[in-house]
Amino acid sequence: MGHKAGFVSIIGKPNAGKSTLMNNLVGEKMSIITPKAQTTRHRILGIVNSDDYQVVFSDTPGIIKPHYALHESMMHQVEGSIVDADLILLMTDINEKYDEGEVLEKLQGSLAPLVVLVNKIDQSDEETVKQKVAYWQEKLNPKAVFAISALHMHDTKGFLDYIVESMPEHPAYYEKDALTDRNDRFFASEMIRAQIFKQYKKEIPYSTEVIVTAFKEGETLHRISAEIIVERDSQKNILIGKNGDMLKIVGKYARLDMEEFFQRKVFLEMFVKVIPDWRSKKNYLKQFGYE
Numbered sequence: 682m683g684h685k686a687g688f689v690s691i692i693g694k695p696n697a698g699k700s701t702l703m704n705n706l707v708g709e710k711m712s713i714i715t716p717k718a719q720t721t722r723h724r725i726l727g728i729v730n731s732d733d734y735q736v737v738f739s740d741t742p743g744i745i746k747p748h749y750a751l752h753e754s755m756m757h758q759v760e761g762s763i764v765d766a767d768l769i770l771l772m773t774d775i776n777e778k779y780d781e782g783e784v785l786e787k788l789q790g791s792l793a794p795l796v797v798l799v800n801k802i803d804q805s806d807e808e809t810v811k812q813k814v815a816y817w818q819e820k821l822n823p824k825a826v827f828a829i830s831a832l833h834m835h836d837t838k839g840f841l842d843y844i845v846e847s848m849p850e851h852p853a854y855y856e857k858d859a860l861t862d863r864n865d866r867f868f869a870s871e872m873i874r875a876q877i878f879k880q881y882k883k884e885i886p887y888s889t890e891v892i893v894t895a896f897k898e899g900e901t902l903h904r905i906s907a908e909i910i911v912e913r914d915s916q917k918n919i920l921i922g923k924n925g926d927m928l929k930i931v932g933k934y935a936r937l938d939m940e941e942f943f944q945r946k947v948f949l950e951m952f953v954k955v956i957p958d959w960r961s962k963k964n965y966l967k968q969f970g971y972e
């Protein structure tokens with residue numbers, strides 16, 4: 682049999698566990714994981730390679746009704762990933778009700794085969810798992826339904842084998858040692874954003890964007906500068922905190938994450954900047970990489 686390769690899109694509501702699954706399949710922290718919804722803003726590829734196959738997973742932003750131009754861009758990325766897919770994994774959270782309307786709407790007209798994942802079964806019982814699997818089988822008539830725990834990765838071997846089986850025969854799309862299409866700058870900004878999601882409540886994380894303005898690579902040390910963009914002065918004050926205490930915490934943990942990820946010492950400097958209502962302004966969104 683020839684070499685298999687293809688694109689697999691993981692889609693679903695915010696917090697379903699899409700990033701957790703992709704990171705565990707790829708074996709690297711590509712995508713931000715937090716208990717808060719809507720942490721993933723860009724489509725991120727995670728690539729699983731072996732001698733005979735290359736599966737290119739795409740982690741996508743959770744599907745929501747758009748409230749800002751930012752959300753519209755996030756939803757366009759979901760739509761793009763559905764169009765490109767050889768296989769779509771629709772991820773659902775076993776603890777959620779069956780209100781996947783927004784998600785199913787996005788799938789209308791899609792020609793790619795569909796597989797449903799019932800996730801977080803570690804938080805459930807056998808009877809509920811059976812019911813949910815039967816429900817999705819009946820409702821969408823997908824190619825398959827898998828009940829999994831993306832967090833603990835029980836029973837995922839059968840699932841990965843199934844995905845590989847489903848891929849078309851095709852040469853590799855990316856280098857065989859590539860794990861993602863994103864560069865180090867992107868991951869540096871995501872590691873800062875992840876800390877902002879961890880350290881602040883309410884609207885701060887959602888109003889924040891991080892731009893890496895300089896990235897000087899060194900043999901033993903990377904020097905990284907970043908701007909943290911917020912929408913209002915009040916948010917800037919909260920972000921910085923008394924005597925800069927909060928920003929120091931963000932910087933410290935982001936730096937530690939970067940040092941682990943890049944396997945280097947990191948010198949990180951950050952500046953906070955206010956751009957009123959950036960989430961609604963197309964020119965800024967474009968500049969920040971949201972098409």
Ligand SMILES: Nc1nc2c(ncn2[C@@H]2O[C@H](COP(=O)(O)OP(=O)(O)OP(=O)(O)O)[C@@H](O)[C@H]2O)c(=O)[nH]1
Nearest residue numbers: 695696697698699700701719720721743830831832
């Ligand atoms: N118990 C349990 N928790 C899980 C599992 N998978 C993911 N989670 C948790 O669910 C939360 C959301 O996970 P993410 O992977 O960030 O979810 P997501 O679908 O990428 O979320 P968005 O970025 O908002 O679209 C995190 O707190 C995860 O630890 C699972 O199998 N079991």
